[in-house]
Amino acid sequence: MQDELNKLTQQLSKLFDNQIASDTEQHVHQLVQSYIQKMGFVSREEFDAQSAVLQRSREKLKQLEQRLDTIERNR
Structure with missing residues (x-):
C-alpha cells in the first residue's frame, strides 16, 4: 500500500515544478494516509x-x- 502511495505522489510531482511538487506531494501523502487510517486499513x-x-x-x-x-x- 505504501508503494502505491509513493508511486502516486511521484507521478503527481512530475506534473508540477519542484516546489509545488514537493508541497503537493506532502499534502497528497497526508491526505491519503488520513484516508487510510479513517477506513481502518x-x-x-x-x-x-x-x-x-x-x-x-x-x-x-x-x-x-x-x-x-x-x-x-x-x-
Whole structure:
C-alpha cells in the first residue's frame, strides 16, 4: 500500500515544478494516509502479525478442547 502511495505522489510531482511538487506531494501523502487510517486499513505487516496471533489462539483452543474432552470422558 505504501508503494502505491509513493508511486502516486511521484507521478503527481512530475506534473508540477519542484516546489509545488514537493508541497503537493506532502499534502497528497497526508491526505491519503488520513484516508487510510479513517477506513481502518492496516499494513501487511500488521495483518500478518494478527493472523499469526489468531492461528496460535486457534491451536491453543483446539488443545484445550481436546483436554476437556479427555477429562469429561474419564469421569
